[in-house]
Amino acid sequence: MFKKTFVITLLVAFFLMLAPKGTYAASSIVDKSSLDKGIFTVNYTVGKDAKAIVRITKENVKFDYNLVKGAQYPLQLGDGSYNVLIAELVSNNKYKVVAQENIDVKMENQNVVFLQSIPLIDWNNETKAVVKAKKLTAAAKSDADKIAAIYSYLTQTFTYDYDKVQTVEAGYTPNLDEIYQASKGICYDYAATFAAMARSQGIPTRLVMGYEVDAPDTYHAWNQVYLQDSKEWVTIDTTYDAVRVQGGQDTPMFKAEADYTITKIY
Secondary structure: OOOOOOOOOOOOOOEEEOOOOOOOOOOOOEEOOOHHHOEEEEOOOOOOOOOEEEEEEEOOEEEEEEOOOOOEEEOOOOOEEEEEEEEEEEEOOEEEEEEEEEEEEOOOOOOHHHHOOEOOEOOOOOOHHHHHHHHHOOOOOOHHHHHHHHHHHHHHHOEEOHHHHHHOOOOOOOOHHHHHHHOEEOHHHHHHHHHHHHHHOOOOEEEEEEEEOOEEEEEEEEEEEEEOOOOEEEEEOHHHHHHHHHOOOOOOOOEOHHHEEEEEEO
C-alpha cells in the first residue's frame, strides 16, 4: 500500500535533449551478453553526484530506471523489439540522450527474466532474506511447498510500516537487508522481499503494481508466481495477508486474479 500520490518508479515526464549525431551508438554501452536471460547491463559511468536514467520501451509501454553501475535491467514484456535509451540529467528535468539502441529479443523460456536480480528486486546469494529462504525451503518437495514456506514466514513475522508509508519518496527502491533486519515495511517491501526469496529458489516470480478491488484508490504491490506443475501464474499478496494472519483471520494464499488491476509488471 502506498500513499495515493506515490509513484514507485521513475515514471516522470522529462525533456530529452537531442545529442549530436553519432552519440546514439550504443554497441559499447549496452551489454547484451545476457539477453537469453531477458536482461542487459549498461557500461556507462556518470560523474560524481550526476544522475542518469535507463528507459526501456516496447511498443507503447515504458519503464524508467535510475542508472546504477552493475545493475541488470529486465526486458520483461516477452519476445520482440525493445528500444533502450540512456540519458544523463543536465538540469532540472532536462536529460541529454547519450546512447540509444533497438534490441530484438527471442528467448527459449520467457519466464527466465523473472528469476533475475533487477534494480527493484536487488538480491544475491548473501542477501539475508535469500539465506533465510534457503533454510525455510530445505525440506520442501515442490515449488508449491517452497512458496508456502516463504509466504508463511513473511505473513507471520513482517509487519506493516505505517510511518514509512507517510514519508517514502518517489523513486524509492527497497534495501532488502534493511527490510529483513527490521521485519517490517510497505507493500513494495513485502513484494520485493517475497520476489527475491522465491526467485532465489528458481521459481519465476513477478513483482506487480496496481490496485486491489477493496482499495481502488490505493497504489499497491503484490506478486505473481509461476507454478511449474500446473503451468500457471498465481496471485499472492503478502501485505494484506500479513494483517489478516497476524489478526487470527483465515485467508487463502492464492488470490483471485480478477480482484487486482495491474498497471506494471517487473
